Amino acid sequence: MTLNAAFLRRLARELQRDSGLSAPEYEVLVNMDKAPENRMRVLELALKMQWEKSRLSKQISRMIDRGYLAREACPTDQRGSVIVLTDAGRDAFVEAERIHLSHVRELFFDALSTEQLNTLGELAETVVAHIDTLAPEDVSCREHQGPTTSASDAPPQEGCA
Amino acid sequence: MTLNAAFLRRLARELQRDSGLSAPEYEVLVNMDKAPENRMRVLELALKMQWEKSRLSKQISRMIDRGYLAREACPTDQRGSVIVLTDAGRDAFVEAERIHLSHVRELFFDALSTEQLNTLGELAETVVAHIDTLAPEDVSCREHQGPTTSASDAPPQEGCA
């Protein structure tokens, strides 16, 4: 726990300082960058990131204000909106990614041997699997309780690789 | 990273739901409970928790409003204030601790063998040590740069044991 708290705080600060992007902004950009045509429905993104739709909605609004994203009407569902990565957004992301990866490498990977990294990965997966096993708890996009519609699809997309 | 994010979020939510205390509140109470006579100077607490003084100041104010803490004038330094754990604060903490420890046990310790736990602990310490080695970065109570006044004293007090 100590490790993780210090680690995340430090990475977030370094990212902000060196690239101007906050950690949440970076995470969103990671996922938008991977999306086909750099466009995605809000809910699709929320599922992929395991974020609450409310949280994502607000984050998106702020990032639109900053020029990183744009919102478009969805042609097939009048309620929905499609989020698009702007050129400015992509530029900011590319630069931030370069910086961030070097921070990660410096702080983490240099500290452990390959073997140790593998061991750590296995331990982490063990616990994650255990958490999934216990009450599904339906991590984020709740407010429906379909009987375990599709519990363990893809893991959430953290912005760390 | 995935492990930690999911883990912390889940624990925080369970704590809030079952005890009514937020994670930051709980952390503060952990430290106040350990303090001699349940009283501490603000800055002393900030150092122990590795929190920014501003963050702590605001958290304390909220917790005073909720009746968990009280503020007293410091007899030896007119600027300072001493924080005291109220009876209500102690009661809330005792109850929350009971609940929280069972959550931790269920989520984490049940998932790994003793040997695995030891291994994980060693890996975490390795990385923490590495982080400390790299730029001290002076984790939280910055805004003075005394030449490494007392770098690695006690580790920060996380509320997890």
Added chain:
DNA sequence: CAAGACTTGTGGACGTGTCAACCAGTTGGA
């Protein structure tokens, strides 16, 4: 002692996160 430097703690502005309420569009039946 007086001036400047430093310390302790608070407050404002703003970004981030959760919960719950809400609107509008969509859908599945009677």
Added chain:
DNA sequence: TCCAACTGGTTGACACGTCCACAAGTCTTG
């Protein structure tokens, strides 16, 4: 067909965090 239930997304209220500025007390030094 038409209404009730559901879904996609936004918003408001509030808690939490960070950065920066500041007031007021304390220390240092000429």
